Amino acid sequence: MTLKRFSLLLLLSLLMSVACLVMAIYYFFYLPGINAEVADQQQQEYVLLKAAFSTSAKNLTTLNYDYAVWDSLVDFVVQPSDEFIENNLLPNAFEAANVDAVFIHKADQQLVWQYLDSSIIETASALSEFVGKKTTTNADTLLPSLAEISAQIPSTRHGYYVIAAQLFYITNTTILPSEGTGEIVGSITMARLVDSKMIDEITSNSMVTFSIDNINNASTYPLPIHDFFSQNQLKEVNASHSWLIHNKFDEQAVVITVHHRKTSRPQLDAVSVMLLLFIITIIVTFSMMILSRFLISPLIHFNNNINNSSNDNLMAKIPSQHFIDEIDNVSNSFNQLLIRFAEQQNYLETLTVQDALTQITNRRGLEAFADSVITTWHQQESGFSVMMIDIDQFKLYNDRHDHLLGDKALVDVAGCLMETMACYDALVARYGGEEFCVIVKDDHMQSINDVAERLRMAVENLHIKHDVDGTLWLTISIGGVVVPKLFEHAERYLFHDVLKQADKQLYIAKKTGRNKVVLSLFQ
Numbered sequence: 432m433t434l435k436r437f438s439l440l441l442l443l444s445l446l447m448s449v450a451c452l453v454m455a456i457y458y459f460f461y462l463p464g465i466n467a468e469v470a471d472q473q474q475q476e477y478v479l480l481k482a483a484f485s486t487s488a489k490n491l492t493t494l495n496y497d498y499a500v501w502d503s504l505v506d507f508v509v510q511p512s513d514e515f516i517e518n519n520l521l522p523n524a525f526e527a528a529n530v531d532a533v534f535i536h537k538a539d540q541q542l543v544w545q546y547l548d549s550s551i552i553e554t555a556s557a558l559s560e561f562v563g564k565k566t567t568t569n570a571d572t573l574l575p576s577l578a579e580i581s582a583q584i585p586s587t588r589h590g591y592y593v594i595a596a597q598l599f600y601i602t603n604t605t606i607l608p609s610e611g612t613g614e615i616v617g618s619i620t621m622a623r624l625v626d627s628k629m630i631d632e633i634t635s636n637s638m639v640t641f642s643i644d645n646i647n648n649a650s651t652y653p654l655p656i657h658d659f660f661s662q663n664q665l666k667e668v669n670a671s672h673s674w675l676i677h678n679k680f681d682e683q684a685v686v687i688t689v690h691h692r693k694t695s696r697p698q699l700d701a702v703s704v705m706l707l708l709f710i711i712t713i714i715v716t717f718s719m720m721i722l723s724r725f726l727i728s729p730l731i732h733f734n735n736n737i738n739n740s741s742n743d744n745l746m747a748k749i750p751s752q753h754f755i756d757e758i759d760n761v762s763n764s765f766n767q768l769l770i771r772f773a774e775q776q777n778y779l780e781t782l783t784v785q786d787a788l789t790q791i792t793n794r795r796g797l798e799a800f801a802d803s804v805i806t807t808w809h810q811q812e813s814g815f816s817v818m819m820i821d822i823d824q825f826k827l828y829n830d831r832h833d834h835l836l837g838d839k840a841l842v843d844v845a846g847c848l849m850e851t852m853a854c855y856d857a858l859v860a861r862y863g864g865e866e867f868c869v870i871v872k873d874d875h876m877q878s879i880n881d882v883a884e885r886l887r888m889a890v891e892n893l894h895i896k897h898d899v900d901g902t903l904w905l906t907i908s909i910g911g912v913v914v915p916k917l918f919e920h921a922e923r924y925l926f927h928d929v930l931k932q933a934d935k936q937l938y939i940a941k942k943t944g945r946n947k948v949v950l951s952l953f954q
């Protein structure tokens with residue numbers, strides 16, 4: 432896999448990882464927190480609404496109680512009179528107090544007087560029937576039972592009741608003198624319909640939005656769940672909560688529904704999701720740019736450099752100033768390796784053209800040099816000269832001394848030749864054995880003769896002891912050929928031809944007494 436493809440894969444996996452991370456944070460940390468907050472707020476709304484219901488009920492209970500302990504009302508129950516009704520039981524006053532119905536009963540549960548507001552005209556008979564239900568025992572009715580009254584037990588009964596599918600708050604209190612010493616003479620009942628006006632009042636007190644719906648057939652309704660007035664804790668988080676309140680005597684009921692301000696979870700709309708993805712992409716892309724700038728790009732550059740190097744056979748150095756230390760180290764190490772490699776290569780190249788014993792150019796190096804000389808000669812740019820040099824009686828030298836000393840003599844002669852030719856544009860090479868070859872970029876017979884003589888004398892003057900043929904020292908014989916710059920059909924001749932002629936001249940030098948120079952013009 433290429434680094435570019437890898438970085439693309441990395442980008443994709445990073446994108447997916449960050450997206451998963453964001454989702455995990457959203458679902459496992461953010462949402463539970465939000466849910467808990469919403470649940471808390473919904474619970475508060477429920478408690479506030481119940482409190483507002485209770486406050487609304489309390490003022491009617493208090494008013495009812497005030498009437499019940501009013502001595503004039505005691506007298507009225509004992510001795511009803513129209514005058515009392517006209518002066519004290521005024522519809523305007525009940526209307527102003529938001530009282531929709533008033534019932535005054537004697538101790539024997541006989542109705543003395545009743546007031547019904549026009550707004551509840553449809554439910555008036557049902558309400559009267561409910562309130563006036565008589566019982567001798569302490570049953571589930573509003574009026575105190577005959578048994579209670581005969582036992583002189585003062586009582587107050589109240590609560591929210593569903594009458595004809597409408598919610599009423601009804602309160603009943605036994606009537607007795609204000610000192611509390613006299614007899615219970617009856618009871619007074621007040622009712623208040625929870626209508627839209629009341630709903631508005633409770634809403635403004637509690638700051639909770641709710642509604643009351645009338646249900647005529649409660650058995651078909653998919654509630655009840657809990658009692659609105661006695662439940663303590665909401666069970667779950669919902670957009671709204673409903674409670675079914677039954678009529679105690681029939682199937683009619685109402686449903687109280689609280690519409691919560693905050694619902695269960697914040698909804699992620701398309702724009703939010705897009706925005707989230709965009710932010711994730713920006714973050715990941717930015718991270719990838721940093722990664723690419725400091726890690727991937729250097730590696731690609733590194734790879735390209737190596738590829739180019741191997742293609743061109745040129746080992747180029749890699750820039751070694753990177754932000755990441757490890758990459759810097761790799762670059763430095765690679766560059767160091769290149770230097771060592773180049774040194775090794777130079778050394779190996781040298782070995783191929785260098786004679787191991789004398790450390791001067793060997794025959795292969797000579798041939799390379801000869802090629803360039805011959806080429807320029809073919810192009811008639813310059814002439815040259817070749818000298819074949821052979822140590823005289825060297826076999827005898829080896830025989831007289833040992834081979835190692837023979838080696839040393841070879842090294843000394845090579846050094847002497849190199850030193851003598853140092854100021855010439857020439858190449859000195861060991862041709863093989865005890866033979867040397869010198870190519871000089873000069874085609875003047877006289878100067879070549881001088882050079883050759885200088886070489887011959889230089890070797891003799893080394894004074895390497897070798898007493899043979901009347902000389903005391905080791906000597907050399909030189910056979911040379913001067914190849915003039917302008918030569919007819921030069922292109923037909925190779926270095927080998929020149930060498931062959933130089934060999935012939937050397938042979939002559941050997942045959943005619945050694946320790947001499949024999950030169951000729953190339954022909």
Ligand SMILES: Nc1nc2c(ncn2[C@@H]2O[C@H](COP(=O)(O)OP(=O)(O)OP(=O)(O)O)[C@@H](O)[C@H]2O)c(=O)[nH]1
Pocket residue numbers: 788821822823824825826827829833834835836837838841863864865941945
């Ligand atoms: N010590 C040593 N001897 C070498 C080396 N290469 C060649 N020789 C010796 O050089 C000698 C050359 O001998 P010949 O070719 O018979 O010639 P020569 O004795 O020099 O006699 P002429 O050339 O006729 O003067 C041989 O004995 C080789 O063994 C070398 O690298 N080291």
